[in-house]
Amino acid sequence: MNDQHYNFAYLDEQTKRMIRRAILKGLAIPGYQVPFASREMPMPYGWGTGGVQVTAACLTPDDRLKVIDQGADDTTNAVSIRKFFQRTAGVAVTTATPEASVIQTRHRIPEVALTEGQILVYQVPIPEPLRFLEPRETETRRMHALEDYGLMHVKLYEDIARHGAIATSYAYPVKVEGRYVMDPSPIPKFDNPKLAGCAAIQLFGAGREQRIYALPPYTKAVSLDFDDFPFEPTKAAGACAICGSDTSYLDEVIVDDAGGRMFVCSDTDYCASRAEGQP
Amino acid sequence: MYVAVKGGERAIDNAHAWLAEERRGDVAVPEMSVAQIREQLALAVNRVMAEGSLYDPDLAALAIKQARGDLIEAIFLIRAYRTTLPRFGASRPLDTASMACDRRVSATFKDAPGGQVLGPTFDYTHRLLDFKLMADGDTPNAPQGAARHEATPHITQFLNAEGLIQQEPASDATPRDLTRQPMQLPADRALRLQALARADEGFLLSLAYSTQRGFGRTHAFVGELRIGAVTVEMDIPELGFAIDLGEVTLTECETVNQFTGSKTEPPQFTRGYGLVLGQTERKAISMSLVDRALRWAELGEDNIGAPAQDEEFVLMHCDNIQATGFLEHIKLPHYVDFQSELELIRKLRAAVTAGQEAAE
Amino acid sequence: MSAGPLFRVEGLSKRYGARIGCADVSFDLWPGEVMGIVGESGSGKTTLLNCMAGHLAPDAGRVLFDMKDRGMVDTVTMPEPERRRLVRTDWAFVHQHARDGLRMGVSAGGNVGERLMAVGARHYGDIRAAAVDWLGRVEIAADRVDDRPRAFSGGMQQRLQIARNLVTGPRLVFMDEPTGGLDVSVQARLLDLLRGLVREMGLSAIVVTHDLAVVRLLADRLMVMKDGRVVETGLTDQVLDDPQHGYTQLLVSSVLQV
Numbered sequence: 057m058n059d060q061h062y063n064f065a066y067l068d069e070q071t072k073r074m075i076r077r078a079i080l081k082g083l084a085i086p087g088y089q090v091p092f093a094s095r096e097m098p099m100p101y102g103w104g105t106g107g108v109q110v111t112a113a114c115l116t117p118d119d120r121l122k123v124i125d126q127g128a129d130d131t132t133n134a135v136s137i138r139k140f141f142q143r144t145a146g147v148a149v150t151t152a153t154p155e156a157s158v159i160q161t162r163h164r165i166p167e168v169a170l171t172e173g174q175i176l177v178y179q180v181p182i183p184e185p186l187r188f189l190e191p192r193e194t195e196t197r198r199m200h201a202l203e204d205y206g207l208m209h210v211k212l213y214e215d216i217a218r219h220g221a222i223a224t225s226y227a228y229p230v231k232v233e234g235r236y237v238m239d240p241s242p243i244p245k246f247d248n249p250k251l252a253g254c255a256a257i258q259l260f261g262a263g264r265e266q267r268i269y270a271l272p273p274y275t276k277a278v279s280l281d282f283d284d285f286p287f288e289p290t291k292a293a294g295a296c297a298i299c300g301s302d303t304s305y306l307d308e309v310i311v312d313d314a315g316g317r318m319f320v321c322s323d324t325d326y327c328a329s330r331a332e333g334q335p
Numbered sequence: 336m337y338v339a340v341k342g343g344e345r346a347i348d349n350a351h352a353w354l355a356e357e358r359r360g361d362v363a364v365p366e367m368s369v370a371q372i373r374e375q376l377a378l379a380v381n382r383v384m385a386e387g388s389l390y391d392p393d394l395a396a397l398a399i400k401q402a403r404g405d406l407i408e409a410i411f412l413i414r415a416y417r418t419t420l421p422r423f424g425a426s427r428p429l430d431t432a433s434m435a436c437d438r439r440v441s442a443t444f445k446d447a448p449g450g451q452v453l454g455p456t457f458d459y460t461h462r463l464l465d466f467k468l469m470a471d472g473d474t475p476n477a478p479q480g481a482a483r484h485e486a487t488p489h490i491t492q493f494l495n496a497e498g499l500i501q502q503e504p505a506s507d508a509t510p511r512d513l514t515r516q517p518m519q520l521p522a523d524r525a526l527r528l529q530a531l532a533r534a535d536e537g538f539l540l541s542l543a544y545s546t547q548r549g550f551g552r553t554h555a556f557v558g559e560l561r562i563g564a565v566t567v568e569m570d571i572p573e574l575g576f577a578i579d580l581g582e583v584t585l586t587e588c589e590t591v592n593q594f595t596g597s598k599t600e601p602p603q604f605t606r607g608y609g610l611v612l613g614q615t616e617r618k619a620i621s622m623s624l625v626d627r628a629l630r631w632a633e634l635g636e637d638n639i640g641a642p643a644q645d646e647e648f649v650l651m652h653c654d655n656i657q658a659t660g661f662l663e664h665i666k667l668p669h670y671v672d673f674q675s676e677l678e679l680i681r682k683l684r685a686a687v688t689a690g691q692e693a694a695e
Numbered sequence: 696m697s698a699g700p701l702f703r704v705e706g707l708s709k710r711y712g713a714r715i716g717c718a719d720v721s722f723d724l725w726p727g728e729v730m731g732i733v734g735e736s737g738s739g740k741t742t743l744l745n746c747m748a749g750h751l752a753p754d755a756g757r758v759l760f761d762m763k764d765r766g767m768v769d770t771v772t773m774p775e776p777e778r779r780r781l782v783r784t785d786w787a788f789v790h791q792h793a794r795d796g797l798r799m800g801v802s803a804g805g806n807v808g809e810r811l812m813a814v815g816a817r818h819y820g821d822i823r824a825a826a827v828d829w830l831g832r833v834e835i836a837a838d839r840v841d842d843r844p845r846a847f848s849g850g851m852q853q854r855l856q857i858a859r860n861l862v863t864g865p866r867l868v869f870m871d872e873p874t875g876g877l878d879v880s881v882q883a884r885l886l887d888l889l890r891g892l893v894r895e896m897g898l899s900a901i902v903v904t905h906d907l908a909v910v911r912l913l914a915d916r917l918m919v920m921k922d923g924r925v926v927e928t929g930l931t932d933q934v935l936d937d938p939q940h941g942y943t944q945l946l947v948s949s950v951l952q953v
Contacts, residue, residue, distance in 0.1 A: 062419065091517035096418040100411070101660030103667065126671045132343040133667055139344075163671045181664065192647055194520050202776045206783070206813025210798070210805050213812065216819055217802055217841050219683050225675035244675035264657045266517040282819040290678050308674055322671055 065112040065145040071095055075113035075268070079259060082270035087232030087277075088200070089183050089267040097263065104137055104162060105263030107179035111141065111160045114175055114259070120148045122156035127164035127305065127322035134162070151325050163226075165247040167304045167326040170256035172273060178241040180262035183269065185229040185239040205237050208280060216285055225290075230277040238269060238277070245279070246289045246305050252277040294319040299330035358403045372396035381584075381613025382406055386655065387413025388514070388533045390583050390612050407535075407655050414656050418514070427568045427577055431587050431610070433486045436563035438614075441490045443556045443591055449487035454562060456616075490559040491589050491606065500591060500604040501634075520647055527629055527650065528622075532611055534653035536618045542643045543624035551628040551641030554593040555607060562586045562614050586611050588619040592627050595634050605634055625649065701726045701899050702867055703767060707756035709746050715923035716742035720756070722918065722928070724867075729893060729900045731914030731931060733907060733946065739923035741871060744903045748788050748869045749778055760785075760867070783813045787860035791872040793852035796859070797844045803830060803855055804840040810863045829858040833888060850881035854888065861892065868893075868900040874909055886912050907947065911935060919943045 063069065078092035097105040115121065121141055125134035129151040137160060138149055150156050153166040162179040170176060186196045189207050199205070208229060215223040228245040230252075232238050240251055241260060251258065251271060258271040271277060279287035295302040297318040304326055306319035321327035359366065373380055373396035383395040387410045395413060402408035438454025441447060453459075494500040510525035513533075522530070531539065546553055564584050568577040590607040607627025609619035628643035638644050652658065700723040709716035717739035724730050732740045745751040747758050749770060759767040760781070770778055782788075790796035797806055807826035808816070816822050827837045833854035835847075844852050853873065860868065873889065874882040890912055893900060902913055910917055910931055917934040919927040919942065927940040938944045 066419075068419070068421070091519065093514070093516050096414040096656065098415040100663060101657045102662075102664030103660060105660070126668050130343045131668055132347055135343040135347055162667075163669070181661070193651070194647060202779050204779060204813070206809050209812035209817075210801055210809050213805050213808055213819065213822065214801060217804055217823075220686055221679075221683060223679060223683070225679040226672040242669075242672050244671055246675065264661055281817075282822075283817050284820050290675070290682070292674065292678055305671070306674070307670055308677065322674075 062144050064117070065115045065141065065147075066098075067095065067109065067112045071109075072113045075109055078268040079110065079113065079270060082259070082268050083257070083272045085236075086271055086275050087230075087236030087238040087269060089262075089269045091266055092268050094263045094266040099136070099140070101264035102181060103133060104160070104179040106261030106265075106268070107160050107162070107177050107263075108137060108140070108261075109263060110177045110259050110261035110268060111158060112145075114158055114177065115141065115145050115147055117145070117147065119157045120150050120155055121145075122150050122153065122159045122325075123161075124159065124164060124166070124323075124325075125162040126307070127166075128324040130324065152329070153323075153325050163242050163244075164305070164322060165243055165250045167321075167323045169250075170254055172255045174256035176254075176256050176258045178243075178258065178260045180239070180241045180260045180265075180267070182227075183239055183260065183262040183265050183267040185227075185237050200236060203235070205231075208237055209282075212280060212282065212285075216282070222281065222285060222287075228279055228287075230279050232271065233276050237280070238271075240277070244291075244305060245287070246291045248277075248279045248287070249289055292319055296321045296327060299327045301327070301330060358401070367400065369393060369396045369400055372399050378614065379404075379406060379409075381615050382536060382618070383409045383413055385612040385615050385618060386410045386533050386535065387417065388612075389413050389417040407659050411656050411659070424569055426580065427570060429565050429567065429583075429585070431561070431565055431585065432489055432492075434561055434563040434565045434585070434587070436483075436487055436561050437584075438562040438616075439487060439559070440561075441557070441559045443558050444490060444493075447488075447490055447493065449483070487561070489589065491591065494558070494591065494604060498601075498603065500606060501595070503606065518650065520650070522646060522650060524626075524630070524633075527646065528608065528610070528626060530650050530653060531609070531622045531625060534622070535655035535658070536615070536621070538653050538655070538658075539621035539625055540617060542628075542649065543621035545641065546624050546628045546643045551631070551639060551643040553590075553605075553607065553624065553627045555590040555624050555627060556592070557620065558589045558591040558606075560586070560588045560616065560620065562616065584613055586613065586615050586619040588616075588623040590620075590623045590627060595636070605630070699761065699767070700724060701728075701761050702901075703757075703759040704747060705757040705759070707743065707746055707753050707758065709742050709751060709753045715739070717746065717920070717923045720925055722925075724899055724901065726866075726899055727897045728916065729898075729902060729914045731910030731917045732901065732903045732920060733905065733910055733917060734920035735905060735946075738920040740903045740920050742923070743920070744869055744871055744901065747901065748786070749782065750788075783810050784863055785866045787863075787865040787868040789853075789856055789860055789868065789870040789873050791875045793844065793849070793856045796856040797852060799844050802841045802843055803835065803847075806844065806855060806859045807862050810859065814863060825862060826858075829862050830855075832892070833858040834884075848881075849877055850885060853877065853885060857889070857892070861896070861898075864896070866899060868898055870900060870902045870904075872904050872906075873902065874904070874906065882909075889913060907935060919946065 075092060078090045081090045082088065094106065094109060097108055099105060099108065123134045123138040125131040128134065141147055142149060153168050156174065158175045158177065159166065160177040184196050186199055186208065189211055190196050190199065212222050226244045227239055227242040228248055229237050230240055230248060240248060253274050255273050257273060260269045281287040292306040292308060294306060296304060296306060298320050301321055304321045304323060307322045308317050308319055310317050373392045376399065379399055380392050380395045383398055383406055384390050384392065387395065394416065398409035398412040401412060436452055438456060439449060439452045441451065491500055495502060513526060513529040564582040566582055567580045569580050570577045588609040592605045592607055594602040594604050607623035609622030609626065611619045611622065625643055629646055629649060631638055631644050642648055702724040705721050707720045708718050720743055732743065734740045742751065746753040753771060757769045758771050760770050762768045770781065804823055804826040807829050808822040811822050811825060827840055830837060830840060835851060835854060844855055847855060874885055877885065886909060893913065902910065904910060914931045917929060917931045918925050919934065919940065921942045927934060927938065927943045934943060935947055938947050
């Protein structure tokens with residue numbers, strides 16, 4: 057049921073057109089951060105306003121929406137955003153990754169490979185991969201324009217000199233099609249390989265920072281590294297206590313006061329469908 | 336078997352129900368009406384209107400009630416509502432010289448046409464708790480004066496006539512709209528003033544105060560501070576003339592600041608400007624000081640690295656709705672990223688420990 | 696290598712409002728040559744250097760650099776990406792204050808490696824080896840490679856800055872008072888080191904200084920500036936031993952009296 061006080065998917069059509077233009081520009085220049093006039097949304101900045109605006113601009117009445125946070129469909133913020141679109145757009149929702157036409161996510165890429173025709177929308181807190189090396193937007197935009205990325209590798213060099221390994225474990229930067237360095241949003245680096253060559257459209261929305269960027273299907277996205285310290289997608293060594301998967305990304309759960317712990321899949325849909333399939 | 340956090344949906348519903356109960360408080364105490372808030376907490380209403388960028392005292396009062404008195408939360412409600420409103424046009428520029436002033440003071444001249452009008456100010460009250468307010472006493476009537484009908488000229492206009500203060504270039508160009516275009520830096524003054532007008536009062540107050548203590552000092556005098564109602568007019572193309580849409584109460588502050596000049600250019604005072612919806616005096620004065628500090632480049636002053644001189648720093652951090660959202664989002668679950676950090680730190684520690692053992 | 700000059704300045708001028716920064720400066724710099732620019736503070740030598748190195752936009756004039764296959768190209772009108780590339784490959788700039796030329800929060804190895812990484816080096820071991828090699832060449836012990844410049848003395852910081860600049864084998868080095876602010880004994884050691892590196896690498900350099908001892912040691916030729924204009928040029932020994940212009944005579948004699 058659609059809330060009649062608001063337009064389909066909350067945003068007015070002019071705003072959606074503005075956002076779609078930004079999305080198309082982003083798709084045309086993979087990895088480039090397109091400024092857009094982000095609107096104030098009825099949820100706080102930093103809680104997915106960018107992703108929500110991108111999703112709103114993409115949704116049609118025939119879509120089937122899935123929303124995940126930390127890989128799970130039932131985390132509170134995922135529930136809240138899913139409810140928002142049920143209320144304002146009246147679209148069908150699902151937790152099954154293969155059945156969804158639009159998936160909004162915070163911090164994960166689903167375990168099962170996405171397919172052509174699907175759209176994955178990421179919520180992005182800080183879109184600028186150079187931000188913590190250079191705080192000024194005016195300077196980082198110039199660095200992107202001039203492909204001045206030496207500083208990025210200096211950071212990786214310093215990691216190795218200090219820790220013996222690259223000490224970035226999430227929001228691990230990638231170079232897109234040999235041109236723009238891009239922040240893949242705070243996904244664990246385990247998910248980075250899924251960014252590249254993905255069959256689905258990947259859209260990134262940063263509401264507070266007013267930026268949209270995109271990876272069209274089958275785009276190259278290479279995680280930055282050194283030849284002799286190659287990028288490693290890592291996860292907890294162990295298997296899911298529910299479905300037994302030892303290839304999926306695992307969350308650690310503390311189960312007793314003595315610090316005992318177990319691991320479970322972060323992707324709840326993947327885990328549930330495996331658990332169902334088991335005898 | 337332990338199953339991680341199920342039932343987010345029910346948790347949210349229950350939290351909302353509890354929140355509603357807490358908002359109402361003890362039901363033995365009469366519920367406060369929106370009209371009571373609008374009339375009796377008018378300065379809170381004004382702040383919500385100013386930073387919410389929407390002039391509607393009833394909605395602002397409703398937002399304060401709904402937000403349990405948390406003004407930033409109330410501002411957020413107003414902003415989220417405002418963004419859905421259709422825009423049917425733009426008003427004519429407001430003529431603040433024709434303001435019906437409730438208050439008008441100048442710190443630079445003892446008297447001037449229009450006079451000094453203290454108005455309803457806390458300035459000279461002694462800050463002693465008035466326990467009579469705990470009992471519901473009647474308020475004595477304030478004496479009435481004759482209304483002033485003619486326009487009240489701006490103080491800076493007198494300085495301007497002598498060429499003593501720098502003249503701002505006039506322009507009919509449509510300024511950029513902060514709410515319809517992404518912020519782009521460097522920003523021009525019109526865009527900066529838009530951002531400051533809806534900026535967080537506390538943030539501007541601290542920045543302005545820092546300039547007074549030497550972090551970007553601008554030697555500000557309050558040339559004029561005025562508060563009052565101004566008519567909003569809009570041109571209607573179909574009619575071919577402007578009509579009155581109503582009145583808004585505004586606070587306007589113009590500062591007169593340190594002069595510039597060189598061997599070839601005679602010295603002139605410079606200006607800072609603040610204009611805020613509602614009676615919001617502290618905010619308007621703060622805004623004019625920060626505006627002036629941000630003008631260092633165009634006025635040929637040195638950047639001493641003061642926070643108030645740093646356009647990107649000020650503009651990117653002055654909005655309390657952006658700030659509060661991003662600040663509070665760190666309480667959302669981050670356990671996927673944290674897990675990744677856990678794995679990394681365990682691995683790095685294992686490498687160091689192995690190295691130590693090998694060395695022993 | 697082409698037979699012509701490496702670097703050419705033509706009619707370079709820069710004003711600050713009514714005041715002259717530098718006016719109508721022209722000269723050629725040949726491969727392997729070191730040009731000294733001397734004058735008192737306010738003579739315009741630093742403005743000239745900043746205009747030549749692309750830190751300041753000149754009001755008039757051209758700054759040509761030999762781009763090998765493309766011959767002499769004006770770096771003032773060059774597109775920004777190309778100029779940035781030049782600045783991190785064929786050019787180098789040694790600041791008077793090492794902290795302006797170093798990343799103080801990055802290790803010595805990272806400081807030296809940055810230019811290599813900026814031009815595409817992607818092998819950590821090789822980058823680190825090059826950094827250690829360069830630290831050795833500027834007389835910094837290899838075990839300091841992971842220390843930050845904050846922990847270094849002023850002289851060491853300056854040597855680190857030189858290593859950071861020379862690691863990509865630039866063809867032209869700009870130096871702004873490279874020994875300024877250092878103790879006399881530290882200055883002598885640094886000058887010795889610089890002279891060795893310049894000779895060994897066949898560097899071309901432009902050195903701005905108020906210290907005539909620096910140019911006597913380093914420079915082949917000299918330009919003397921006063922009030923933004925060049926008042927005398929010539930071979931270093933010639934200018935210092937037999938100054939023709941009254942101002943140069945004053946400069947030289949004031950040094951001799953010290």
